[in-house]
Amino acid sequence: MTTGFAICFLVLAAVALAAAAKMIFSHHPVHSALYLVLNLCASALIYVLLGAPFIAIVQVAVYAGAIMVLFLFIIMYLNLGLAQDVADARSRRATALATAGLLAVLLLAGGVVRWSGDLAGRPQQVAAGQQALAAGQAGLPGAPAATPDAQAALQAARAAAQPQPGQAVTVEQIGVALFSRYALPFEVASLLILVAMIGALVIARPQLQRESALRKEVSS
Amino acid sequence: MDFRPPDMNLWAALPTAVVGATALVTLLLSVLRPAGAARRSISFTLFGLALAAVGCLPAAIFRPGPSFQGMLVLDPAAVLLSLLLLGATAVCVLLASRYLVHDGVDAAEAAVLLTLGCAGMLFMVSAGNLLMVFIGLETMSVALYILAGLAGARDRTSHEAALKYLLLGAFATGFLVYGMAFVYGATGSLDLREIGARIAGGGAAPGFLAVGLALLLIGLGFKVALVPFHMWAPDVYEGAPTTVAAYMAVGVKVAAFMALLRVFNVAAGGAAASWQAAVAWLAVLTMLVGNLVALAQTSLKRLLAYSSIAHAGYLAVGLAAGGAAGAQAVLFYSVAYGFMTLGAFVVLLALERADDKPQLDDLRGLRRRHPLLAAALATFMFALAGIPPLSGFLGKWLLISAAVQAGQVPLAVAAVLCSAIAAFYYLRIVVYSYMREPADDASPVTLAAETRQALAACLIGTLLCSFPFGLWLLSAAGWAAGALR
Secondary structure, eight states, rough: HHHHHHHHHOOOOOHHHHHHHHHHHHEEEEOOOOOOOOHHHHHHHHHHTTTOHHHHHHIIIIIIIIHHHHHHHHHHHTTHHHHHHHHHHHHHHHHHHHHHHHHHHHHHHHHHHHOOTTTTHHHHHHHHHHHHHHHHHHTTTTTTTTTHHHHHHHHHHHHHHHHTTTTTHHHHHHHHHHHHHHHHHHHHHHHHHHHHHHHHHHHHHHHHHHHHHHOOOOOO | OOOOOOOOHHHHHHHHHHHHHHHHHHHHHHHOOTTTTTHHHHHHHHHHHHHHHHHHEEEEEEEESSSTTTBBBBOOHHHHHHHHOOOOHHHHHHHHHHHHHHHHHHHHHHHHHHHHHHHHHHHHTOOOBBBHHHHHHHHHHHHHHHHTTTTGTHHHHHHHHHHHHHHHHHHHHHHHHHHHHHHHHHHHHBHHHHHHHHHHTOOOOOOHHHHHHHHHHHHHHHHTGGGGGGGGHHHHHHHSSHHHHHIIIIIIIIHHHHIIIIIIIIIGGGGGHHHHHHHHHHHHHHHHHHHHHHTOOBHHHHHHHHHHHHHHHHHHHHHOOOHHHHHHHHHHHHHHHHHHHHHHHHHHHHHSSSSOOOOOGGGGTHHOOOOOHHHHHHHHHHHHHTTSOOOOHHHHHHHHHHHHHHHOOOHHHHHHHHHHHHHHHHHHHHHHHHHOOOOOOOOOOOHHHHHHHHHHHHHHHEEEEEHTTTTHHHHHHHHHTTTOO
């Protein structure tokens, strides 16, 4: 289990680091963005490995999904260096490699989740325990010794289904922590986001003013 | 799942809440009623900052312990520096209403950004958890990234400054967060008191802890411009509007040094062996490079930038000395440094003309052109140089005696030698303004009402930190340092 964990972690960390390096060193902005997606997915899988599936899903949905779409949209909108490089076979090969790598990592993700047995395994264990108990209670007189065994198995299975320190953290637990222990940082973070929003407006405003002035000129 | 309601000690959050609310109301008012918004938002912001300073009083009297699950610690040290930061923000808002507006910046925008940056600084000085250090630092930094670029329409170096500060700041934040992750890995907690308890109990992995502390030192060292991480400071200070440069030099440095004090002296005090030597070397390097390079500057803004780098080195001497004496020295020097540096920047603003940045030659004959301004400048320069009985002397004396008490005599010697180097360029400024004849085309200097008020505030502050009034601040700093947990 621990060596499996270590191998998974090392592979994912290597993928994340390699993707980050490629993101910085690739010349084409679209490639950079795709490598960033790969990097984000790899770190999401590290979160799964650490027992935080909710954070992993949020990471994929928000960062690898929404924000990266925005990135790609802007890159394409500005048409950054697209013209020469798309015709270039080498760059096409790089895109193909990045996509293939992404797919491989996603496939690996399924393997990791299954193999670590935390998420998929427990309900099955509960079901197995219940089956065993039912079998014991239906109990043929020939098998009375099976009953305590089956009960112990059920209890063990139930205990395994409870969240334990170091194992998968539920959304409920995150919510409770956010609104009790981390209430203040949670609120102050909204102040931080507000500053960034005001900043974006302040920076964009001269441009907006110029555009509205232009529009007025055109209409008059 | 049991839900325990959070411990919300509102007294501890009162100053920051008032500052945050002031920014939000100013913002809303300026959007809803744009007519006359400039004047109103400035006066409302000043009122809010004063209210927040009053809001510090209950905390000073009732001494709320760690609040919000230990996130916020409004102890006497935090109150002392909060008051300084609120004052510095008020002075900068006052200056912004005159100078930034002159650059074509919306007054309400400048006031809101300065106030929100101040909220971040207040969270930093009263942080009881690394998480709060991080969020406070980011709130402050994001506000400053924008403020640095505000004059971009008139002056392209302002854009350059903002971009440099943003990119290098983001890089430094990476170090900071990575360091926090390592400290968490070593001690199992982000809470500063808990980290201290784990280190004292021997439950911290020493290797991870040392790596974490080194990364934290780099991240925060960037913000205060300790020497190998100072490269951004002169360019950013020179490019940013002078009001903003003053805010950076005072606010960021004071807030980040308080965070350094809480993380290193208080939480990681038990692991001093792993960081003390590193901080001492950084201090020596910073004092040496800052002062030596400042000698060669002719642009006054760059000179003040290098001077503020050198002063980060002096403050780091107190950090390296450690213990209550070191903390007292850092607290006192932060306050003294805040007033004298802010004052120097106000004089710089008064001399600034639209087209170019003030040079050393622009000071010629200032005594004749504006005797009061020349006297104020001389006071700030003497204070910065550490000439008795002014505030800088008391501060340096505290720092050096703390270093000697901690047995770090070479560090104390380095601090004395560097102050001697520094005296040269500070006194040269006084010589230029008092003993050189003015150039033939020198224009008379006139002070706006806002500048006069700001100058008066900085002068009063500097004199209150000087002998004999400074002794009162000295004992207050000692009391606050003793209450640091």
